[in-house]
Amino acid sequence: MTQVRIFDTTLRDGEQAPGFSMTPEAKLRMAKALAALKVDVIEAGFAAASPGDAQSIMEIAGTIEGPVICSLARAVRGDILASASALAPAPRKRLHLFLGTSPIHREAKLQMTRDQVLEAIRTSIAFGRDYFDDIEFSAEDAIRTEREFLAEALSLAAAEGATTLNVPDTVGYTTPEETYDLFRFLDGAVDRPKGMIFSTHCHDDLGMAVANSLAAVRAGAQQVECAVNGIGERAGNCALEDVVMALRTRGNLYNATTNVDTTKIMAASRTLSQITNTPPPRNKSIVGANAFAHESGIHQHGVLQNRETYEIMKPEDIGLSTEGIVLGKHSGRHALAARAKALGYMLEGEQLDETFAAFKIVADEVGTVDTARLVALLSEAQTHRPQDLWKLSKLDIRAPLSVSAWPVVRVELEHGERGRVTDIASAPGALDGAFAAVSQMIGVPARVDSLEMQYIAADPDQDAPDGQGASVLVEMTIEVDGEIFAGRARSRDILPCCVSAYIDAASNAQAVRDLREMNARKDQAA
Known part of the structure; x- marks a missing residue:
């Protein structure tokens, strides 16, 4: 089987997309998750983009072992030097040079002729060779580049010392049939040393990033550039989890495999979701909440x-x-x-x-x-006796005037057998205090593991008696004695909805605990 390298760009292409910026600490945490996943290459960032990005790349380069650590760079000396400095601590490092080759990029963005583009490729790779043994060259917007010129540019990059040739669909424009045909053409048209591989980098603007990446693999590409949860510019990149599991599940079709430890996919997805506060959609393939759920x-x-x-x-x-x-x-x-x-x-x-x-x-x-x-x-x-569950009756939050003081929360619950129960708690946050009060009353100490909220406003044309007419849905998981329990609630207001979801999750934990105790008594009696 062909060994396909997984080049992860979550920390570069993924992170530069709106809404996915990460702190240096978060990027290092994500890099550790990627290393555990055993991706082949981690594109840690764009060193010349900012001092903070360069510092983050350097920290990852000096900490992470296993994958090749990579930095993106434009085909200019300053970017190459910034990458060399940031990647200095890495035992295995790669320079990722890129330059636009399509007519619209040459004319509208670069204001360069074909000959000038070729000269920039030649000089930048030659300069990069002074600092890197491993250089990847990307012909930006390759899909919309004239085929003959694309082959000429890639051949020149190979001749100057590039070790990987990337053919990106920068704008998510192509189709699987076109992708397969292009990679077959390039395989025969590009002059390159034996062992040099083609890479594919696809965007999802038309929803075909994964399909196009797989088509490239079928045509001979031996590296796929992708991101966890499919994050990236605009509609995102090829989703790592999708392409890896497609190659694993349909290995007989693609005759290809990867080094990825697939049992770490969910952990990497959750780490990214926690860092960016953006979980994948419920119906997202592989890692969505519904991917392995059945209600029908x-x-x-x-x-x-x-x-x-x-x-x-x-x-x-x-x-x-x-x-x-x-x-x-x-x-x-x-x-x-x-x-x-x-x-x-x-x-x-x-x-x-x-x-x-x-x-x-x-x-x-x-x-x-x-x-x-x-x-x-x-x-x-x-x-034949009604079984009542805990329900939120009243929530009273008293916020202190001092910024250093904690809010005091009074929670009132109602239960069929115990009646109305009230407790008070104080914590750094109002919700923390409410959760603590609920735990004290139900008798289930817990830690919130995740909380997802959807706030959906009413249609502007729809009459709402309260002027807003919003609906709030909260889904939460809590950890109790190392186990995870889920809860959900729907309400008009955010804070009561969050507390009701916590009550639901804690009630689930209590129900399971009671069942275990009941079954244990049955076993002892038997």
Whole structure:
């Protein structure tokens, strides 16, 4: 099989996109995640862009072991010197030179003729060779460059000492068919030493970055430039997780493999999401929250029999441990019975029919039926006694006048058996205080692991009694004794919605704890 190198540009092309800027500490943390992922090359930044970027590259170069550390540079001496200085501590380093070659770049941006572009390629690579043994040359906007001139430019770069030739679709314009045809043409038209490889760098403006990258691999490219979660300029870069898992899952088609440790994909994705405060969309392939989730009854039945009926890869392959079955209004009897059995409840015959009917009513009301709600439903089916869950009744926040003092939060909860319970807590933040008060009342000490909020304003033409008419959805995960539990809530206001989601997650943790204690007592009695 062909070994395809993974050139990660999360910290350069990804980071320079609006909304994805990272601090030096965050970039180093992400670089460590990429090294654990075992990518071949980490493009750590653009040394000449700013002193801060140069310092960040230098810190990564002196800390990270394993991957080649790379810096981007324009085809000018100042950029090359800045890259050489920033990469000095790296045991393995690469200079990534680029220069526009397409007519529109030559005329509108560079104001250079063909001959001037070729001369700049020649002199910059020759100068770079004084500082680097490993030089990658990118013909910016290669896809829109005249084929013969592109072949001439790449041949010159190879002759001057470039070791990797990158053919980027800088503006995300091409298609898989065109990509395959171009790389086949370049394979025969570019004069280069044996062993020199072609690289592909695709953008997602037309949604084809991954497909185009795979087409390049099929045509002979041996390096793919990509970014975690597909971040990057405009619509983003080829998503690392997509191209790596495509090559792994369809290795028989592409006859290619990578060195990536795929079990670290989810960890790298989450690290980036935490750093940038931007999680991938729920329906994002491989790393999205729904990538291995099933709510449809038909799908759930198949997955319960054999996961391969609806899953082409295992969640464990990307480092994800998940139940996969999401109970909601589309779920069927098989999924409900299986989940109930896992919780220690056997549902059969008439009891299953009655519980399923009640389950559908709850699912229509709340959407996703989580562990706490399901346990309450199952207990009610067995005891015929309503099982009440904790609900937020009142939230009172008193902010101090002094900036050094902590807010005091009073939370009032309501419970079917315990009635109305109130507690007060103080913390550096109002939400921290509210969460602490809830934990004290429910008896579940927890740490917030993640919090995602969607604030959706009403349509301007829609009448809203309060003048705003917004809807807030909060999805949260908390850590309790090393385990992760999820909660969600929908409300009109942000703070109560966050507290309600925390209550939901803590209730799920409490339900699981109670079930374990009940099963332990059963085992002892047996």
